[in-house]
Amino acid sequence: MSLSRRQLLQTALAATLLPVTGPASAARRKARIIVIGAGFGGATCAKTLRLLSPTSDVLLIDARASWCTGPFTNLALTGLRSVASITRHTTDIGRAHGVRTLIDEVTGIDPVSRTVTTAGGKQLVADRIVLSPGIAMRWGVIAGLSAELSGSMPHAWLGDSQVQSLRERIDAVPDGGTILIGAPPNPYRCPPGPYERASLIAEHLLKTGRARTKILIADAKDDFTKRPLFLAEWDERYGAMIEWIPRAKGGEVARVDTTTGDVWLRDATTPIATHLATIVPPQQAAAIAGRAGLVDESGWCPVNPQSFESSLHAGIHVLGDAAIAAPMPKSAFAANSQAKLCAAAIAAALDGRPAPDARMINTCYSLVAEDAAISVSGFYSAASGRIAVVSEGVSPLTAPDGLRRREAAQARDWYESISTDSFGKSA
Numbered sequence: 427m428s429l430s431r432r433q434l435l436q437t438a439l440a441a442t443l444l445p446v447t448g449p450a451s452a453a454r455r456k457a458r459i460i461v462i463g464a465g466f467g468g469a470t471c472a473k474t475l476r477l478l479s480p481t482s483d484v485l486l487i488d489a490r491a492s493w494c495t496g497p498f499t500n501l502a503l504t505g506l507r508s509v510a511s512i513t514r515h516t517t518d519i520g521r522a523h524g525v526r527t528l529i530d531e532v533t534g535i536d537p538v539s540r541t542v543t544t545a546g547g548k549q550l551v552a553d554r555i556v557l558s559p560g561i562a563m564r565w566g567v568i569a570g571l572s573a574e575l576s577g578s579m580p581h582a583w584l585g586d587s588q589v590q591s592l593r594e595r596i597d598a599v600p601d602g603g604t605i606l607i608g609a610p611p612n613p614y615r616c617p618p619g620p621y622e623r624a625s626l627i628a629e630h631l632l633k634t635g636r637a638r639t640k641i642l643i644a645d646a647k648d649d650f651t652k653r654p655l656f657l658a659e660w661d662e663r664y665g666a667m668i669e670w671i672p673r674a675k676g677g678e679v680a681r682v683d684t685t686t687g688d689v690w691l692r693d694a695t696t697p698i699a700t701h702l703a704t705i706v707p708p709q710q711a712a713a714i715a716g717r718a719g720l721v722d723e724s725g726w727c728p729v730n731p732q733s734f735e736s737s738l739h740a741g742i743h744v745l746g747d748a749a750i751a752a753p754m755p756k757s758a759f760a761a762n763s764q765a766k767l768c769a770a771a772i773a774a775a776l777d778g779r780p781a782p783d784a785r786m787i788n789t790c791y792s793l794v795a796e797d798a799a800i801s802v803s804g805f806y807s808a809a810s811g812r813i814a815v816v817s818e819g820v821s822p823l824t825a826p827d828g829l830r831r832r833e834a835a836q837a838r839d840w841y842e843s844i845s846t847d848s849f850g851k852s853a
């Protein structure tokens with residue numbers, strides 16, 4: 427790594443915040459801003475708009491009253507956290523950030539008149555609209571798997587009731603059973619997520635006397651983030667319990683039978699019989715982004731990375747997982763960082779000031795066991811319509827004594843601080 431993690435964080439925070447902490451223009455008129463999605467991106471954007479544009483009227487809308495955070499979902503699945511401890515509530519977020527909230531599904535957006543329509547019958551007009559609506563699953567790619575049937579092979583990738591049901595299903599797998607994790611093709615939410623899940627399930631099985639259980643990772647890719655580190659850690663900690671099947675070896679899940687638990691990999695004539703399959707489907711931007719005409723042929727939303735304003739509709743901003751922001755990963759930390767930049771750009775535009783310099787940051791920690799973590803970090807700039815990596819780093823393959831343990835402690839601290847930053851103190 428060319429910068430230490432501490433330097434990276436300090437530089438990025440300073441760079442993200444400095445250009446926008448000057449006094450707000452007294453002449454700024456009261457602008458109406460609607461933020462759709464109270465997850466990591468939307469909640470952070472609403473909070474930052476409130477701070478940087480205090481005269482603006484900010485409304486935060488989410489279809490859900492509560493949900494589980496993606497980060498630490500894998501810990502909740504394996505008994506290292508309670509589901510309640512990773513649950514957040516929309517109204518609490520609004521209260522903590524001093525913004526109005528509305529629990530309602532946005533069913534349409536007219537990008538020209540900037541009117542938002544909701545399932546509850548509201549028609550709301552705004553000067554600016556920010557969307558951080560997250561992802562939707564691309565059903566129909568894996569034969570036999572649909573939104574209705576996915577509860578039988580729960581992905582637990584959307585923070586809904588599947589988190590609790592997958593936790594119960596993991597506990598019911600017998601010693602000597604087979605668990606199959608279906609890992610999706612790029613791009614998708616939380617690139618290390620399926621591999622962290624395999625690690626923590628393996629540790630949980632060992633702790634609960636089920637060492638003969640097999641975890642197969644059926645992958646639609648031939649590579650994944652931190653692969654050498656994950657493979658080395660699995661080898662050392664879990665031996666033959668975890669088997670990764672890359673795409674080149676036919677790993678991609680092609681078909682499932684949700685009633686029997688059978689899974690067919692690409693080109694296979696006979697199925698794999700599973701006691702539990704957790705299949706994470708291919709993904710795209712959440713449905714509302716498509717309905718508002720904000721996605722391109724990739725299924726994701728093209729944006730100007732200096733402001734996260736849509737490249738397709740002026741005055742509408744899209745950030746977080748739904749946006750095309752590669753090489754940044756689709757992560758909570760990236761969404762939080764993008765949200766601050768987006769809010770600063772909107773506040774500057776309302777003040778008639780130029781947009782601030784774009785500096786963003788991400789670190790993805792992955793627990794490979796309760797007390798061991800690995801990480802990858804990146805520091806990013808944006809110019810001429812592109813996001814560029816300024817500096818990046820990854821945990822060393824051979825760890826000095828105690829490093830993995832220290833990274834696990836940092837992961838826990840990171841979770842608490844990003845949750846508080848994005849959502850306020852939990853009740």
Ligand SMILES: Cc1cc2nc3c(=O)[nH]c(=O)nc-3n(C[C@H](O)[C@H](O)[C@H](O)COP(=O)(O)OP(=O)(O)OC[C@H]3O[C@@H](n4cnc5c(N)ncnc54)[C@H](O)[C@@H]3O)c2cc1C
Nearest residue numbers: 463465466467489496497532559560616746747757758759
């Ligand atoms: C298992 C797992 C582990 C993860 N681990 C990490 C990690 O360790 N570190 C990390 O940085 N990231 C992690 N992530 C990724 C992280 O959860 C996402 O990247 C992050 O939540 C993206 O934030 P967002 O604001 O784009 O979307 P979200 O947080 O999903 O928020 C979107 C919100 O929009 C709302 N919404 C959508 N459509 C509408 C509509 N039409 N009307 C009203 N509301 C709507 C949804 O209800 C939702 O609450 C993990 C994810 C998973 C699944």
